[in-house]
Amino acid sequence: MFRKVLIANRGEIAVRVIRTLREMGIGAIAVYSDADRTSLHVRMADEAEYLGPSPSAESYLRIDRILDAARKHGAEAIHPGYGFLSENAEFAAACEDAGVVFIGPSSASIRAMGSKTGARRNAQLGGAPVVPGTDHGITSEEARAFAQTHGYPILLKAVAGGGGKGMRAVRSETDLEAAFRDAASEAERAFRSSEIYVEKLIEQPRHIEIQVLGDQYGNMVHLGERECSIQRRHQKVVEEAPSPLVAAHSEMRQAMGEAAIRAALAAGYYNAGTVEFLVDQDRRFYFLEMNTRLQVEHPVTELVTGVDLVRLQIEIADGARLPFSQEEIAWRGSAIECRIYAEDPYNDFLPSPGTIVRLDRPMGPGIRLDGCVYAGWTVPLEYDPLLAKLAAWAGTRDQAIARMLRALGEYDVGGIRTNIGFFRQILEDEEFRAGRLHTGFIEQFFARRKPAAAPSGLAAIAALVAALDHLSQETPQGPADRNGTSPWLAAGREAMLR
Amino acid sequence: MFRKVLIANRGEIAVRVIRTLREMGIGAIAVYSDADRTSLHVRMADEAEYLGPSPSAESYLRIDRILDAARKHGAEAIHPGYGFLSENAEFAAACEDAGVVFIGPSSASIRAMGSKTGARRNAQLGGAPVVPGTDHGITSEEARAFAQTHGYPILLKAVAGGGGKGMRAVRSETDLEAAFRDAASEAERAFRSSEIYVEKLIEQPRHIEIQVLGDQYGNMVHLGERECSIQRRHQKVVEEAPSPLVAAHSEMRQAMGEAAIRAALAAGYYNAGTVEFLVDQDRRFYFLEMNTRLQVEHPVTELVTGVDLVRLQIEIADGARLPFSQEEIAWRGSAIECRIYAEDPYNDFLPSPGTIVRLDRPMGPGIRLDGCVYAGWTVPLEYDPLLAKLAAWAGTRDQAIARMLRALGEYDVGGIRTNIGFFRQILEDEEFRAGRLHTGFIEQFFARRKPAAAPSGLAAIAALVAALDHLSQETPQGPADRNGTSPWLAAGREAMLR
């Protein structure tokens, strides 16, 4: 086994990897930028190496410096985490060339799954369904023929497009001609190209993904699904395992699992990876893309299967065989994860970096917290504002939701805005509780939610606290001292210290 | 279901119960003494009622005041936790009389299992083996006959005795006569009674207990065993599930489980309870006693079985039937718990109450922390010095140990002494890792352990920190301000705050 592993990442995922390395008796080497000198991953690691200035391009994305650090500290392997260089085939290849083990798939597999068309081809090679469509420009006649084959609704998209320009949903043949004309002319204006292609429109799709895990000897299993339909700006914010849909239709797990394994094997894949699917309202699933790395939301899979994915990633990278067969994998209970961000959910999810002045964390039965923050730490503005991943496990989904709500209630972060209160509203929502999830959920939630009024009795308490805090800052001599002591509070404080 | 439940306890178990009440949507009412006004269970509860002065006899043991609080706040049920009044039949009966549901067995069952002879009788009625012995005075001839039946070694004990006086272990018949004479004359001198009784001596026994759970309709299951052999002064400090012994001899779980259920049913028992056994070196088990309440170490059972024992306690008290049969209970992986105490393990485990000035808690995969402390809190001297229960779960015992060691390394409590470092040494111990546990383990561990020397490089770091901290307290004007700021550090601090 490796004696030392370098983690080419930061934040909660670096801390997560350090924890498993420590449990395996492997030395953990952190890297850091200027902004991260006092970040938890640096403090927790056995060794640490400075990479460069705060911008990622000058630090966490510098392949040369990361490999220099690996050499200097004697790292035998590199764990890339997620984000940054984790899906960069060039980085994986550079590790291979440098004789440092890249903890992940081969650079060839990353490349094979890296492009949308390559991934689609591998999925189709493996027999996994993809969203029907054409990648090239068509005529309105061809669009009509496509719809006759695949049924309405369909989606017309600009070949040169992006950002919704030149895009039209078509729900019946009578609308097709006009929609095609509008889309083409909008595309012409926006992109100077009127070329239009067509895709089957999946309405209110669910995002359900399959965790796969394979060794370097061609053995591969799946560890079931995660549902990640609760998204804002295409970013997952709540994930769960099992998917409430799959839990109700258990044949889906095997079908999707097998499709995922076939797609991954078609790309010569090994180590941990995730195959993402869209699922339509008739429970048909379509290959979306493959993430060739550990997923942010991997804890929910760990909670229901009892495996340590990071440990297995490292063992597989070291040449171990898969320690279990598909039949030995069992799922227990239900797990939900909330991504705690430094952001203001009621102000367009704007990031809220700053100094954390107060921090109480949830604990107790069924709670797992993967974080990277501490009281006094300043959330840097240069990186993703993910503070922690809060996961709750319980025997049933209802109990896991209740447990998550309990934990969110225990979670208190002061000094910055977070989305903790927003999750409490989502998890209280009837549609969420009923498991009726889809990727447009949050948008609809904002449309239907009633502004939450604070319980009436709380205003008196808030007023009392504000008044006492105001008075505690006053002293006859002038401004309050830095501890906020005042004659009003001194007696009580002494009593407390007795 | 109950709308409000009062918790007649304090500390981590009160917090534990509040968490499940909140998950069940039940209002949680805390009670507190003078020493506990700012304790976490009071802060976390929905409602709180003052009981009286700090000594338990004037607060947590006052049945009248607790029932008054229940009436005042409209509690429909009372959870007694462990310790205090939890095994007090009079309290259970007073609840019954007051029309408040006691979350536990009937007062009659508590009484039946409360006395040593009563519990032994019920165990024998249920066919559970008890340590062979006589409860009455015997002659040396009768002792010889006992030994011929049950084999050596035997233990001679003073009927009037205690504290080891008049006690003799006898390992062969040739020693019996002299040992009996010595024991009787020592007993005569110590207690003015020379009466001696005999018990089979179980050498290096293991303490293994069975969790049982029954409803009010005569259904009862067991949730497997916990091994609690690591004790100091007859107090458990490390507990695990499964027992390494039972894991290697799986037939033991069923045999002990069935014996435990029979003993409990013989006493008309329902709700959660624990039947404790001693296990000898030939893996024979003997009924020791029954704890008619939730056990401190219940989290390890929850971690391997996936059940929430507190939730089931409440549901059963509310009249629910057991939601599963014996066959539906499954065990997964391995869990270990360390009881984190405010005590100095290297100074005879003396308690170390005081103010917690610094607190970093372990988190991440497989870690469960049930605590009641926060930075700034003063551990009261009036109660048990249990700060928290740290539990680690993993797929195997080896991995659970590694995970616990990782978590202990993340755990930093400043301002008081704790046994965190001591657990690190226990869990590194070869005998512990091999699962060779017995109730004399800690005593032998202290005899064989080598004083741990700090890694040599650390002295330089400690010296540097001490020197910088010393300089940070100096200012040209006089003593350091309360934030420890000094010109030496100001520049760096400002840089940090940027």
Next chain:
Amino acid sequence: MKLQLTINGAEEEIEILAPHPNCRFRWNGTEQEASVELPEPGVYSILHEGRSYDAGVERTARGLVVLIDGNRFEITVRDPRRWSRHAAGHAGSGLETLSALMPGKVVRVLISVGDTVAAGQGVLVVEAMKMQNEMKAPRAGRVVAVHAREGMTVAAGEVLATIE
């Protein structure tokens, strides 16, 4: 003593009759009692009419933020005894500085010196973590200074503009 409060926009009055830990106060015309402790910095534990509350307090440039069980109260306190002394403070009239809420890069400046702005009007756009944040005028007034320039990197708390 009596204090005038603005709680999430509503005007309220509270009178503190006895301080912590055995607090008496008047609210909505009735005298009430509460046990008040400060278990942690910035945290108040309140027992009031049998109920237990844990309240977190933060002091911001605009006043106090009190968080109770996930409910956020933005509160400004005015102390009538001190009205004359504090009249020039930032809680009442006078200059209002607009500080960067987060570190980032100024990508747009929408005001100039002399402009009249309405409360809530967008005045600057700062970018951080690849997200753009439009800063709004906290109240109506006249712009007396603009320190921010497009392309400038700003630190949290840095004054970007001043409104009179």
Next chain:
Amino acid sequence: MKLQLTINGAEEEIEILAPHPNCRFRWNGTEQEASVELPEPGVYSILHEGRSYDAGVERTARGLVVLIDGNRFEITVRDPRRWSRHAAGHAGSGLETLSALMPGKVVRVLISVGDTVAAGQGVLVVEAMKMQNEMKAPRAGRVVAVHAREGMTVAAGEVLATIE
């Protein structure tokens, strides 16, 4: 500046050449560098020769306690420049007060005024949490005052005796 340290009983010397955050110091005759930060109150983060350490510091009546990765260092610091000014302080000679380490009840007083005690000699027994704790003389000396009486309840930090 040079500082004399006693680390778990061993005499050592350290010279601080440049303060935090880019610290230089001399230890065992060699000049060394370390990056030093204070991420939390009472916590130092040190990067030294490629390794990362988190050290907790507590100030006690007897000196400093430094905890690094579970290793406990009890350290007293003597600053030669300040020797004369600090000579009467508790780190050197002079009076030593013996304070209750924990609140509890005094169950035995084993010394009287005028007694000569050896370092480590038991002088008082205090009981808490049903455990008895024998307090030992921190160093040799003569007892000049005994404030504790048997049966008395004491608070943490309360002075129980004074040794000269």
